[in-house]
Amino acid sequence: MSPLLEVVGLSKAFPIRGGLFGRVTGQVRAVSGVSFALGRGEAFGLAGESGSGKSTIARMIVGLAKPSEGAILFDGRDLAGQTGLSGRSRPVQMVFQNPGSSLNPRRSIGQSMAVPLHARGLSGGEIAARVASLLDMVQLPAGFADRYPYELSGGQKQRVAIARAIAAEPQLIVLDEPTSALDVSVQAKIIDLLNDLGRSLGLTYLFISHDLSLMRNFVERVGILYLGRLVEVGPVRSLFEAPAHPYTRSLIAAVPVVSDEESALKPNEPALEGEIPSPANQPAGCAFHTRCPHAFAPCAVELPDVVQLDDQHFARCHLLAPGASTRRGADWRTAKARSAG
Amino acid sequence: MTADPLLSVRSLSVDFWSYGRRSQVLRDVSLDVPAHRHVALVGESGCGKSVTMRAIMGILAAPPARIASGAILFDGRDLLRLSAREREALRGTAMAMVFQDPMTSLNPVFTIGDQMGAILRYADRRLGRARSRRARLARVHEVLTQVRMPDPERIARSFPIMLSGGMRQRVLIAMALLSEPRLLIADEPGAALDVTTQAQILKLLRDLVDDRGLALLMITHNLGVVREAADDVYVMYAGSVVEHGATAELFARPRHPYTRALLDCVPKLSGGATFRGIDGSLPDYSAPPPGCRFAPRCPLAISACSRPPEARRVSADHYAACWRLEDAA
Numbered sequence: 257m258s259p260l261l262e263v264v265g266l267s268k269a270f271p272i273r274g275g276l277f278g279r280v281t282g283q284v285r286a287v288s289g290v291s292f293a294l295g296r297g298e299a300f301g302l303a304g305e306s307g308s309g310k311s312t313i314a315r316m317i318v319g320l321a322k323p324s325e326g327a328i329l330f331d332g333r334d335l336a337g338q339t340g341l342s343g344r345s346r347p348v349q350m351v352f353q354n355p356g357s358s359l360n361p362r363r364s365i366g367q368s369m370a371v372p373l374h375a376r377g378l379s380g381g382e383i384a385a386r387v388a389s390l391l392d393m394v395q396l397p398a399g400f401a402d403r404y405p406y407e408l409s410g411g412q413k414q415r416v417a418i419a420r421a422i423a424a425e426p427q428l429i430v431l432d433e434p435t436s437a438l439d440v441s442v443q444a445k446i447i448d449l450l451n452d453l454g455r456s457l458g459l460t461y462l463f464i465s466h467d468l469s470l471m472r473n474f475v476e477r478v479g480i481l482y483l484g485r486l487v488e489v490g491p492v493r494s495l496f497e498a499p500a501h502p503y504t505r506s507l508i509a510a511v512p513v514v515s516d517e518e519s520a521l522k523p524n525e526p527a528l529e530g531e532i533p534s535p536a537n538q539p540a541g542c543a544f545h546t547r548c549p550h551a552f553a554p555c556a557v558e559l560p561d562v563v564q565l566d567d568q569h570f571a572r573c574h575l576l577a578p579g580a581s582t583r584r585g586a587d588w589r590t591a592k593a594r595s596a597g
Numbered sequence: 598m599t600a601d602p603l604l605s606v607r608s609l610s611v612d613f614w615s616y617g618r619r620s621q622v623l624r625d626v627s628l629d630v631p632a633h634r635h636v637a638l639v640g641e642s643g644c645g646k647s648v649t650m651r652a653i654m655g656i657l658a659a660p661p662a663r664i665a666s667g668a669i670l671f672d673g674r675d676l677l678r679l680s681a682r683e684r685e686a687l688r689g690t691a692m693a694m695v696f697q698d699p700m701t702s703l704n705p706v707f708t709i710g711d712q713m714g715a716i717l718r719y720a721d722r723r724l725g726r727a728r729s730r731r732a733r734l735a736r737v738h739e740v741l742t743q744v745r746m747p748d749p750e751r752i753a754r755s756f757p758i759m760l761s762g763g764m765r766q767r768v769l770i771a772m773a774l775l776s777e778p779r780l781l782i783a784d785e786p787g788a789a790l791d792v793t794t795q796a797q798i799l800k801l802l803r804d805l806v807d808d809r810g811l812a813l814l815m816i817t818h819n820l821g822v823v824r825e826a827a828d829d830v831y832v833m834y835a836g837s838v839v840e841h842g843a844t845a846e847l848f849a850r851p852r853h854p855y856t857r858a859l860l861d862c863v864p865k866l867s868g869g870a871t872f873r874g875i876d877g878s879l880p881d882y883s884a885p886p887p888g889c890r891f892a893p894r895c896p897l898a899i900s901a902c903s904r905p906p907e908a909r910r911v912s913a914d915h916y917a918a919c920w921r922l923e924d925a926a
Contacts, residue, residue, distance in 0.1 A: 440874075467864070473872050512795075
């Protein structure tokens with residue numbers, strides 16, 4: 257079956273303007289050559305630190321930004337050229353991070369939810385009935401239609417935002433850190449709701465988050481971004497149990513966990529030094545080589561090729577290329593474990 | 598414990614009054630922070646952890662807040678009995694705070710060195726000391742080095758916008774260290790940062806506790822951060838401490854039903870297993886449940902739970918306030 261969404265060689269560069277006449281003096285490469293595909297009904301995650309380009313990719317897919325290069329094929333049609341208000345009737349909807357600022361404080365919940373329904377040309381009576389059924393789908397009482405955002409808790413507001421996203425009957429929902437502003441006891445409830453809706457409506461999710469533990473529990477496949485490039489993609493099970501790219505390994509090793517069994521699962525990697533470089537001034541070769549504890553000669557020069565590790569698991573690293581361990585003299589992962597132990 | 602802790606909060610209760618209505622926001626909160634220890638106060642939004650922190654620092658807005666009962670002992674002296682002037686002399690000198698948001702806690706129009714110099718001048722004046730401009734700058738460079746900033750001279754000349762989030766968080770820690778406090782209170786340190794940067798900040802705080810003997814009280818909602826960073830932990834729910842103990846022991850054998858439920862809410866890196874929320878919501882503080890405040894949401898609640906539970910010892914250095922500890926073990 258063909259994928260619902262296919263992203264091919266997607267890039268986005270923002271110009272840097274300087275000087276008296278605002279000439280373009282450089283560019284910020286926020287996203288570079290990102291490709292992935294989402295099957296129908298699949299939940300796919302994009303993870304990375306701030307500045308990794310994950311939100312820029314989300315914005316391009318929903319049509320809030322225009323790609324510099326590449327194609328976004330939805331059901332085989334290219335969405336890349338379309339931006340702006342046509343978004344309301346797109347088969348792609350988005351749930352934003354902060355439910356406090358994504359709802360208009362002067363509109364009642366019912367009025368906010370009616371916007372996408374008006375755009376679809378429904379009459380007043382139809383809208384009222386649809387709002388009630390949407391609230392029911394996100395497990396809120398119908399009376400909430402007459403309330404205002406300030407009367408709702410953070411979790412309730414996020415339920416409204418989800419209801420508004422499904423009002424347009426999308427096939428794909430982009431979730432941009434939908435629970436990062438919520439308490440953990442509420443977060444688990446929202447994730448439950450998203451799982452239920454995904455199953456009952458056959459939704460496909462693109463989940464953007466920096467929270468790897470949450471990723472592990474929600475999506476089927478995950479892609480790890482570093483400075484605008486996918487460094488590793490794979491099913492959550494194999495990516496978390498056998499992370500291959502040094503960045504993925506360090507990132508998983510840095511996640512604070514609550515039990516010894518999780519702690520035992522973490523890769524044996526030293527804590528990362530320094531911070532993610534500016535996307536305006538990217539290192540040559542593999543962008544991670546400046547912080548990578550295993551970097552060797554070719555890393556600073558050539559961009560590594562994508563290596564297939566198993567059926568669906570890919571990574572972009574020189575160390576994983578065939579023959580790399582002989583070129584470097586030892587198997588770096590066991591060498592590391594030995595020196596640390 | 599043999600020596601008295603540097604900070605000891607004793608049965609603190611705080612009410613908030615508005616339009617003649619009383620909200621019982623804190624009820625009988627007790628906690629100890631000894632020197633050389635990293636203590637975490639953990640709980641969800643609205644549990645009272647920030648109110649506790651503000652009461653300790655003496656920055657609760659009163660009204661609406663009113664301290665109903667209890668004591669806050671700092672080095673043996675009850676802070677609640679000090680005059681406003683005596684309190685002011687301690688704040689920012691013997692006890693200092695690291696604020697949460699590195700994006701908004703710095704003034705964007707002054708350099709880091711100017712802002713730190715101003716804090717130092719103010720602290721010196723309160724302590725009746727004098728220091729030359731050059732000596733102040735030397736001290737600023739010294740603390741920036743202590744928080745492991747590369748090139749402190751350049752950082753001191755920089756404006757906040759020129760620094761990354763992680764560096765700004767380090768500057769906020771350096772500001773708190775300027776007048777050599779003995780107690781540091783950190784509000785969600787590194788919470789706004791990426792995990793790799795957050796790990797660096799927690800390591801820095803750990804070293805300050807170990808090497809300089811600071812007493813550190815950390816306020817956080819992140820259980821993972823507590824387990825990785827703190828020596829002792831206090832779990833708060835709806836204005837009460839429900840469980841406390843040594844971190845390793847409490848995470849290995851959580852006893853209070855709320856602590857257990859909260860741990861089940863945290864998504865696990867190993868996947869699967871337990872990952873579920875807690876039904877219901879926080880009680881109304883103006884009409885709280887008469888006994889255990891978690892009882893209305895607790896799967897184990899019985900009629901005895903309508904009386905307030907006392908903290909009981911479940912093992913060495915591990916206490917929980919629950920009527921059903923025996924049945925839940």
